[in-house]
Amino acid sequence: MTTTTAETTWTTAVDDAPIAVATARDLVAVAGADGTAWILEATTGQPVGTVTLPGGLLAAAFSPDAAHLALAGPAGHALWRRADGRVLVEATGVWSSAVRWASAERVAVASGRRGLVLDTDGKQLWATESAPSTVTDLAWMRDGRRLATSAYGAVRCYERHQTNPAAEYRYLGSHLAIALAPTGKWICTGNQDASIHIWRTRDGSDLTMHGYPDKISRLAFDDTGFWLACDGAPDITVWDFSGKGPEGTRPRSLRAHETVTALAWRPGGARILASAGAEGTVALWKATSGRGGARLHPAQERELPDPVTALAWAGPGLLVLADYEGRVQAWPTPRAMAR
Structure with missing residues (x-):
């Protein structure tokens, strides 16, 4: 049942521990x-439907027009x-851990050791x-004309309908996640060895950010492509990719x-970052304020009774989050941060 309170736009519950929230236009999954x-x-928050993939779920993504939902899990995809x-x-x-839409008509699925389009x-x-x-x-490059995949040792990039990679960006290690700058200028991976590896797509030049206490499995660029946020420690770090990039700079640190x-990141280029933690804290940050090396404090913070496992923005005005007990809430963007 959906309810409305002064603090939330709506609240509902699902009968499972959420692992991901996906949004597109007027839908949430x-x-x-x-x-x-x-x-x-x-x-x-009213229900539209359900989909079940036997064996569990690891990822979900809507097509850009919200006409289709793709799911992936340990035993396949749907x-x-x-x-x-x-x-x-x-x-x-076959283990499938990621899905990414190139357009309203094509979706890539990480299926075992291959990327399927x-x-x-559902036709391959x-x-x-x-x-x-x-x-x-997985990540799409060049407006959906090139597919990038991460696996041990490299990010490999494939042109449409080509089996062999057109380009490889090598780094000896296990890559856990890809972030591609919207400008197309940078490819970044979060890695098992507690590093971020960065390549400039123009010439393949690269650098590594070391020194994190833990592996990096979450990293994301904002809409401008100038700011990269990542985990890997109690602090979230936010790197400045404007100008010549982050080499020789210090990141902003966000601890909550x-x-x-x-x-x-909140869509719309407002440079607002939402984050959540295992202790139940949800924080909103003006994540690009201050100078490099600054320790920032949340602009808004709320404590929930259970660990928050997933969140996503449903447009610039609504943040949807889910906790370990299956509680799902939608929060309006605070008026002070809405611009």
Whole structure:
């Protein structure tokens, strides 16, 4: 049941521990660890439908037009169609940990050691070669004309309908996540060895940011492509990629959590970052204020009774978050931060 309070736009609950929240236009999807995704109206929290992928869920993403939802999990992937609720389940038995839409018609799935590109009917359009290890993340480059995959030892980039990589960005280690600057200028990976590796796409020149206490599995650019936020410590670090990039600079540090469980930039170029932690804290930051090396404090902070496991912005005016007990809330952007 959905309720409204003075502090939230709406609150509802799902019968699982959420592992991801996905949004597009007027829809929200809450993906549960056991395999069910609940699809809700973004403005009211009212249910639209459910999709179940046997074996559990690891990732969820809507197409840009919100007409389709793609899901991935330990045993395969699935597609949901909004128009009639049709569900296509591909029980491959292969670990699938990421889904990324190139357009309203094409989606990439990290399937074992390969990236698969599907149409909205689940038909395979093409696949990459087999990587040395499981593909951990995907990103689209050049307006959906090139697919980047992360696996052990490199980010490999594939032109459409090509099996072999057109470019490789090498770094000896296990890459856990990719962040691609919207400008197309930078590729970054968060790594098992507690580092961020960065390549300039123009010439392949690279650098590594070392010294994090823990592995980096969450990193994201804002809409401008000038700011990169990442986990890897109790502090979230925010690096400045404007000008010549971050080499020789110091990041801004944001501390509100014992362990970071989610982070997401507010869309619209406002440079507001939302973050959540295992202790139940949700924080909003003016994450690009101050100088390099500054320790920033939350602009807004709220303590919840349970660990927050996922969050996402449903447009610039609404933040949707989910906690370990299945509680899902939508918060309006504070008026002081709405501009």
